[in-house]
């Protein structure tokens with residue numbers, strides 16, 4: 156029998172490769188933008204027609220190509236970026252596979268014009284379905300323009316597979332954002348169907364975020380910055396109170412490349428565990444820099460997935476750094492956090508041993524202490540996290556399947572409080588508005604506090620510690636109140652009875668569905684116990700079903716929600732001081748356990764704004 160194996164013609168091989176590299180118009184946009192950036196462009200124009208179906212053009216002012224390279228760049232495995240396999244581990248460029256242009260040219264009509272600074276004449280190449288139609292000299296500006304026309308013109312199956320224009324355009328914008336965010340120093344203009352949709356000038360990272368997502372982001376973000384010899388983290392985190400039900404603006408960049416990494420996204424999100432209600436997600440814009448030798452970018456043709464050599468270390472480091480940033484910054488609105496975000500990576504010494512980073516939240520943050528405002532970022536690292544505890548933490552994480560949906564429970568990193576005595580807050584005056592708002596003066600600012608929400612935070616923290624360490628003292632009732640519950644609720648109450656005892660409620664079953672409350676928390680007006688317990692059980696149930704809240708947090712949350720408005724009015728400076736000390740003793744005084752804002756800091760900036768609008 157004859158041999159039956161033969162090599163595929165290049166045009167077919169390229170079309171097959173294109174199936175992976177160019178899935179939709181936005182993938183072509185991404186590849187062209189990355190090439191422009193690799194070419195050192197300072198200014199890039201993107202011109203799109205019909206959501207990329209008929210035209211995708213990228214024009215850059217980068218270094219351009221020689222006459223021959225202008226043709227060679229469409230060959231498969233043609234790249235100027237690496238020359239041996241080892242180069243893969245010292246990548247400084249976005250591209251390296253040498254297949255993007257070959258793939259695009261296999262499934263579209265491509266027109267390339269390019270010129271290098273040193274050449275008088277530029278080159279023009281027309282290529283269609285991998286076939287060169289024209290290769291001539293031309294006059295053109297320094298840099299490169301690539302126009303991709305009629306994408307998938309020869310692959311009807313792919314063309315028919317495209318979604319609506321709105322969806323494809325949204326995908327293109329998303330790719331554009333991913334590239335533009337991490338290259339804020341580059342200017343971009345974006346046109347769709349002849350209309351200028353976006354113009355971005357070279358700017359700082361924070362300004363770029365604001366330019367893309369809107370002015371409100373000025374106030375919604377706080378910075379994160381952490382350096383070790385192994386890696387550097389910089390960027391901005393979204394405040395807890397702006398968390399959304401949808402995973403919205405979540406951008407993680409490693410070595411200036413947008414990446415998707417569920418494990419690392421989880422490391423970031425889980426740092427918010429205590430301060431964001433279940434089911435909500437924070438925004439983040441985080442840039443990691445690591446030695447390129449420690450990551451593998453070459454695990455997917457589109458290069459958005461990566462593999463980290465020291466995954467566990469990076470995970471722990473990132474998680475701790477986010478917690479630290481939250482501890483330092485989320486408590487007070489940062490009105491100006493435009494500080495130098497330049498990355499500074501120390502070289503990793505050969506054979507150096509990798510240490511678990513030693514960071515923890517500053518649990519003693521106190522806005523009434525002026526030095527903390529000033530030295531916020533230079534605060535000495537606190538007690539290092541014990542490595543055994545890290546191991547446990549890590550094991551828990553690994554047991555949790557990493558999926559698109561972040562699992563709702565993760566054990567908290569054990570963070571220890573400093574032993575140093577907390578300073579007590581003192582005030583001279585306070586103002587009450589309807590016993591609902593409290594206005595006090597901190598050092599240079601006014602604090603406007605929602606009393607009921609603050610009370611919820613205080614009670615919640617107390618309940619959590621009562622459930623885990625020190626039960627709340629009880630006071631026996633002379634005439635125990637009886638409560639009546641439906642069978643389902645009665646079962647639930649029996650299940651929670653021991654925990655409720657820790658919280659000061661001693662409950663006894665007297666007959667089917669009937670309970671006696673024999674004792675209530677010491678020194679507390681117990682109020683209407685029937686509705687208190689009933690509502691609490693309702694909340695508990697719904698938290699369990701909807702948010703899969705873990706037991707302790709759920710009980711604390713359900714009960715503090717009921718009790719938050721049962722607070723005695725604040726009647727003296729001492730009472731207000733005590734209340735403030737309780738609130739600011741919390742690790743997260745700024746939000747209630749369900750994510751509502753507890754206070755606003757009013758300084759001259761915010762007041763100016765308030766009065767000028």
Ligand code: ADP
Pocket residue numbers: 186190191194215217218219220228233234235236249250251252253254255256257298299
């Ligand atoms: P890769 O980016 O992986 O090298 P591509 O197929 O995207 O592969 O590009 C092939 C080569 O063409 C690049 O290595 C580069 O030398 C050249 N090239 C592509 N786009 C540009 C551009 N905009 N400016 C200058 N050179 C370019």
Ligand code: MG
Pocket residue numbers: 186189190249250251253255256
């Ligand atoms: Mg490329």
